[in-house]
Amino acid sequence: MPSVFSDDREQEGDLSLVTRMTGHSVPGIALAGPPGASPHSAKPPAEGHSQLLQATCIPCLRASLLHPPSQQLWDGRRSCPCSHWVKEAETTDMTESSMKKLASTLLDAITDKDPLVQEQVCSALCSLGEVRPVETLRACEEYLRQHDKLAHPYRAAVLRAMERVLSSHASELDKDTASTIILLASSEMTKTKDLVWDWQQAASGVLVAVGRQFISKVMEELLRRLHPGTLPHCAVLHTLASLSVANAFGVVPFLPSVLSSLLPVLGVAKQDTVRVAFCSALQRFSEGALEYLANLDRAPDPTVRKDAFATDIFSAYDVLFHQWLQSREAKLRLAVVEALGPMSHLLPSERLEEQLPKLLPGILALYKKHAETFYLSKSLGQILEAAVSVGSRTLETQLDALLAALHSQICVPVESSSPLVMSNQKEVLRCFTVLACSSPDRLLAFLLPRLDTSNERTRVGTLQVVRHVINSAGSTNTRITLMLPSPVT
Structure with missing residues (x-):
């Protein structure tokens, strides 16, 4: 050729x-x-x-x-x-x-009216970026900077191409180029206060990709976008949340500063979209902190402890549970529940024990309000694990209500066409496993009578729980097996 x-x-x-x-x-x-x-x-x-x-x-x-x-x-x-x-x-x-x-020739063609042409131009830019990543990224940055009036769909397309190149070549950037790209993406992401998701998400993706290699520079820029007493841009919250997943080791050391900026304005957030963004961020912050704490041997600062976040996380929990969970908006309620699961692991032990009598009934009540219950069951399992890990005594007083609600969920017919129903069943069984480790006697006292019922669905669901608990409960399964009247197959 x-x-x-x-x-x-x-x-x-x-x-x-x-x-x-x-x-x-x-x-x-x-x-x-x-x-x-x-x-x-x-x-x-x-x-x-x-x-x-x-x-x-x-x-x-x-x-x-x-x-x-x-x-x-x-x-x-x-x-x-x-x-x-x-x-x-x-x-x-x-x-x-x-x-x-x-x-430049390729970038000029990105405004073609044919979507296929736009797609192929982006693909060509990405392929060019595989060969000459730094030059391609600089060209894209310069193009967006010089074409300030370019419509946001085309800006988003260029940013997505940049993200794809950065996903495998961020380590090849020098500090100056990285800083230039970070400033560009931050500006693109916050250029309008309105929600223009495809554009803002594309810019956020660039920041996350660069943040895998230059996390300090990205976090410094994002912290610069957090102003005291002012609600942050939703895209900034989204980016902070995504970075917590993509680079937990890099983000967690900044969490105290981030939380100190965000918590004072939680009460100011009135729009459901903003509240959902806060919930997502708090969920990801908590997940990132838990990952960090679970891998201290590889963490950049092995002296970090749960206490570093506990007070701030409880302040956020107070707003989410006592105010936002009461919303009529189902999407917001589910976002709150998703956040409360991992947040419960970071609460001070005495605060968690104090909140369980209200927290557990609050979660169980939502089973009657939501058709899709996967996120409820997942969060409930995380809360139960947190309670067991601190040796909660309050859990015993909530056990009957928990077992009844979980048993009702496991007896719901499973439709193979619904992945969330299948996932919900797995999370419910996980809850039973946690309770089996904590209170095996109470669990069996609840299950055994339901093996003799005439309702087939109830028997099948009960057998499913017993089988799962025996296979998953570790040392507890010996006690459970000895208590069973006959082998369960």
Whole structure:
């Protein structure tokens, strides 16, 4: 195949489409046909952004974008893979100027009205980024900065391409380039106060990708976006939450500062969308902290303890449970419940014990309000584990209500077409396992009479619980097996 980045392109007959459409040449870029063809054998282009891409000499884009899908190209070939030009780029010494102009050509084509063209342009940018990541990212950053009026769908497309390149090449960035990209993404993410999710999520994705390698710089920028007494942008909360999952070791040391900025404004949040964003962030912060504490041997600061977050987490718990959980909005209630599960593990032991008489009935009451109960059962299991881990005595007083509610859930017919129903059953069985470790005698006293009932669904559900507990309860299963009247199969 002739080089798609040929150095010998000064001949008059070799003017590329870029020259013909934009008035300037792109050094090192040749007009190419299909693999194995002469560079002069390509069909004359029609007009439009799709044809502008032909100047890049990327065979896959020529074949897939330049003509309608029904038109046959190059002896019947309609497309050719990106690997042809990627391999050429890998083995060709391309100047930075040529690289920049190639990226600019692609970026100019991203506003094409054809969604397929937009998609393929982004794919080409990503492939170019695999070969020359730093130059491609710089070109994208410069393009967005210089085209301030570019509509947000196109800005989002460029940001998504940047995220894909960063996902595997963030470690190749120097500090200056990383800082430039962080400032760009932060600006893009917060440019409008309105919720423009595709744009803001794309910018957030860039920050998360860079944050895997440059977490301090990203966190410093996000903390700069948190102003005392002012509600943060929802996208900032979303990014902080995502970073807590992507890089818990990097984010957790910043949590005290983050929480001290967020907690004073929790009471100011009135819109359900903002409250849901807060709940998601608090859930992810708690999950990140728990991951950090569970792996202190690998943590950057092994001296961190639960006490570092306990007071702040309880302050947030107080608002979520006593105020937001009472909302009429089902989405917000579920967001609160999802957050309370991991948060319960970080509460001070005495506070958790104090809250259980209200917390457990509050969660159980929601089973009657929500058709989808997976998130309730998952959170309930986490709360029960937290209670057992601190040796709660209050749990005993709540046991009858817990067993009745959980048994009702396990007896619900399972539809194979509903993944959440199946997942809910697993979480309910997990709750039974926790209770079996804590109170095996009370559990069996509850289950055994239900093995003799005439209701088949009740018997099947009870057998399912007993079998699961025997298989999962560790040393407890010996006591349970000895108490059973006969082997359960």
